[in-house]
Amino acid sequence: MSDGESGSGTPRSGRTGRRPGNADTKLAILDAARERFAGAGFDKTSIRAIAADADVDPALVHHYFGTKQQLFAAAVEFPIDPAATLDAIDAAPVEELGATIVRAVVTVWDSPAGPGIVAMARSMFSGGAESPARAFLLQVVLERVRLRIATPGDDARARVALAAAQMVGVLTARKIMVIEPLASMPIDEVVAAVGPTLQRYLTGDIDTATP
Amino acid sequence: MSDGESGSGTPRSGRTGRRPGNADTKLAILDAARERFAGAGFDKTSIRAIAADADVDPALVHHYFGTKQQLFAAAVEFPIDPAATLDAIDAAPVEELGATIVRAVVTVWDSPAGPGIVAMARSMFSGGAESPARAFLLQVVLERVRLRIATPGDDARARVALAAAQMVGVLTARKIMVIEPLASMPIDEVVAAVGPTLQRYLTGDIDTATP
Known part of the structure; x- marks a missing residue:
């Protein structure tokens, strides 16, 4: 040869x-x-x-x-290599995790990789709990965030689930349902609006009922 | 005859x-x-x-x-008559809108009407911006909430879009992606966790970026 x-x-x-x-x-x-x-x-x-x-x-x-x-x-045919996003999350101080995650994730959705992510989301929504992409999201991405914030008294599983629900909602409203003005809101404004929500879910007080 | x-x-x-x-x-x-x-x-x-x-x-x-x-x-074959839910929202004081909406909506999703709502959500996610159910949601449900909170200086369109994104995310995470422990979280805990988020989106400060 x-x-x-x-x-x-x-x-x-x-x-x-x-x-x-x-x-x-x-x-x-x-x-x-x-x-x-x-x-x-x-x-x-x-x-x-x-x-x-x-x-x-x-x-x-x-x-x-x-x-x-x-x-x-x-x-699982995940549409992007999430390493860069996950590294950014690892590098952020805990008190800035909310804004960091919102900015990193929305930036990727708004990039040329966005349509692939939307396609994955749609297939995840029709596949439900059986979706391979869901397994990757839960076992790799959410676990990575959870390990940043878990404490001896709080495994933080509810926290990352709530944060995931918020991010899935922003993706869906912005890219699939196209609810304006959120669909065309500049990233800085999305971070300002949604970052504090994620920060509270991840590290704030989530057990106190409102009146 | x-x-x-x-x-x-x-x-x-x-x-x-x-x-x-x-x-x-x-x-x-x-x-x-x-x-x-x-x-x-x-x-x-x-x-x-x-x-x-x-x-x-x-x-x-x-x-x-x-x-x-x-x-x-x-x-649009909306799976429920939303009158009862919308009346509950109309009757709530503005400062309790967040908790009221989360409780009313999650209660309906957890009711026997839930599977119909999930089916509608799936069809809305595949139909995207062309979905008739989306039109109903935006033009009737979100408008009804928006009129409760709009002021001369803020038409509140971004506020209701953010609130909708959060509720869509909770529905999707709880009922479609089945992300635990959110999927089986008691309604009171969902209200305690997500109610303040909705309240902030609807009536709080959403323009200030976190550090």
Whole structure:
């Protein structure tokens, strides 16, 4: 073989180049990942187990898909790599989480990735609790936020669920139902309006009934 | 004719009884209503015009469908008669609108009418801005709330849009995405958590950015 970059060898060789990749191997990994993540959830699924199911070396899984989180995102066909958004959330001080999340999320929805996210939301709404994208959202994205705010006395599950409900509502009202003037509200105004809501859900007093 | 309750006469007679009604006439009225409401909106559509389109007496429209609002609800196949909910909102003091709306709306979603509302929401999410139910929601329900809070300096359109986004989010997270523990949270806790959010959107300070 004169072309050292060709991926015609067995994937176990570890010599597989980025081009042209091996489409069948990638699909086998994604199939195995979908099955494992759906059955055991994100935390209890290992790259090693997925690699074994797909009959490849774990290093090849990392090579093709990056981290376990990125593999999960690819397996559920999440329309963006959420790493940048999640890193921004990790870097924010706890008392600025609300505004940070609203700004990061609305910025992505308003970007060229927006239509893909709206399509995912629609499929999540028709798939309900069975949607693979929902599993990724709950097990990766919400967990990441929850771990920032959980305390010994409060696992913060209700807090992140309320925050998720608010963000889903803003997405739906802005991009799907197109309720004006929210649909065309500048991001700064959305952050000013909705940021304090998220901050209260995440770190404020949510147990006191109003009159 | 020995049966005075029979609706076999012309609808213009005004003598049509409730039973058995005239299914064709009702459908003609609903068709005319859908067309008028979709073309001109709720405010600019009159029962008189719909009656003329359907070739019936306006009194018959009222007899079959009640108020213009109830006719609109029937025309878009809104799953409930929202009169009771809207009356509760009208009766609440402005400073209790948030908690009142959350309690009234979540109570209806948790009632036997809930699955019908979820079905309507799903069809609204796939129909987007063209959904007839969306038109009813925006032109009747949100307008009713808006008129409670509008001031000479603030038409309150952004306020009701933000409140709608929050309620759509709670519905979606609770009933469609089934995000726990929100999905099974008792109504009192939902009111305590989300009521203050709605109150702020409707009557509080929503223009000040957080740090």
